[in-house]
Amino acid sequence: MASYKLFVLPGDGIGPEVMAEVEKIAAFFTQQGIAKFEIEKGLVGGAAYDAHGVSISEDDMKRADAADAILLGAVGGPKWDGVPYDLRPEAGLLRLRKDLVLFANLRPAICYPALADASSLKRELIDGLDMMLVRELTGGLYFGSPKEITDLGNGQKRGVDTQSYETYEIERIGRVAFELARKRRNKVTSCEKHNVMKSGVLWREVIIDLHKREFADVELEHQLADACGMQLVRRPKQFDVIVTDNLFGDLLSDVAAMLTGSLGMLPSASLGAIDAKTGLRKALYEPVHGSAPDIAGKGLANPIAMIGSFGMCLRYSFGLGELADKIETAIATVLAKGLRTADIKGDAPSSISTVQMGNAVLEALRASI
Structure with missing residues (x-):
């Protein structure tokens, strides 16, 4: 069973909540013997500033450099508005990008059929995007x-x-x-x-x-x-x-x-160049959404973008494209059942929590493996 080192930076706001749902999926893959994910955690953004007085510590930068891939939740929030410019939470993310030379940011925009009506555009313009x-x-x-x-x-x-x-x-x-x-x-x-x-x-x-x-x-x-x-x-x-x-x-x-209807739906990958000797590349994966401090701790965040970012990690860093496809299919299956977090609720009669959405995706994965 192949083993991969993940450096996890939950960050601020809803970051820890959505990251927890990814950790469940990584643990499931490890338990099933599909791939072993060794997770090490660090601090970035406001959380790092509160602990160390900087937006990311030198030790965590070293661990980021040594990891096979980095997963990041979100950074920032009004709590740190008065922090000096060079120490603001976003500076930690910018440093990771710059120091690791993560020059290529990939942001897919995919409209799942079940969510075509969640967009502010007409269905015929967005369906199949x-x-x-x-x-x-x-x-x-x-x-x-x-x-x-x-x-x-x-x-x-x-x-x-x-x-x-x-x-x-x-x-x-x-x-x-x-x-x-x-x-x-x-x-x-x-x-x-x-x-x-x-x-x-x-x-x-x-x-x-x-x-x-x-x-x-x-x-x-x-x-x-x-x-x-x-x-x-x-x-x-x-x-x-x-x-x-x-x-x-x-x-x-x-x-x-x-x-596509919500920032909570979309993942992203930030990639470096492929190393000619190892065939590997530095990479950081994060949802497009921000830290959403207004809903932090309330169980309202949509974890799909973070889960999708892990899927991109499987595809672009580890060459596990089939496993990434299963994650995307699991997300589509859950949405087709009508399960919705608050951000994509639309006219649905009710919504589910962050944990419930994460569990639903995990159960759809479990059924496919």
Whole structure:
């Protein structure tokens, strides 16, 4: 039985609640002799700040680096609004991405048939949606330098964030998108703002060149990022794989997430490059949703996005694609039975708790194995 080291960072808010449901599934797989998951836990975000005065400790960074994969729940909340900028809960997540070079963020947007009516869009626009947004994660506006607020005197200040990309950064994220498209419907939409941003001009040039050299068999189209946002709510099923930079990816992925009816439904993967010697890659998996402090501790959180993130971990880090398929099928089975947490309740007469949803997915898995 293969053994895998998981470093689990439950984080803040509803993070520990949804992570607990994933731990049940990992324990079940271990008990069944399918795969052994060795789980080690650490702190990130506000929880780490409360314990150590930093958003992630050096020891936990070392453990993250040594793990086969990282699972993260959520970070942040109003409790830490007064924390210095460099120590804010989100800084822990940004450090994990940057230090482990997790440059490729994969965010699928899938509309399960049973939830088509949960979207704010008409059923015919959303039913059958299956797209992947590939976001560059370690460059661009969030990491560019200078990043500062300068006192100009006379009560005036200037805030500066720098958008910066180099050829290799665009090439490697573009390559991820094209390779994914080859396994899907063979279409990539590249998004930038070349009409007003020099980084967008370079982005477009590099993607076009990469396409000509290595991926001419894949259909490529270009859209301005704002136009893409419009098209996502106008005709979302036109997209297969969208690739874009850090800032636009942050915005567009949340739009894509809400197409499906709830942020609580969607997983994500943040991947590094494949190591030429080991064939492995650094990777972090987390739900798209935030820490939702308003419902933390109430048993209302939807664990499906966290469970789906574990499924992506099985697929992309451990090569257990068939097991990941079983998780996706189990989720679809539970939803088809009409079981709903509060966020996807819609017109349903009642909803179930975080634990009940996790148990339902586990029971559907148990029936399939």
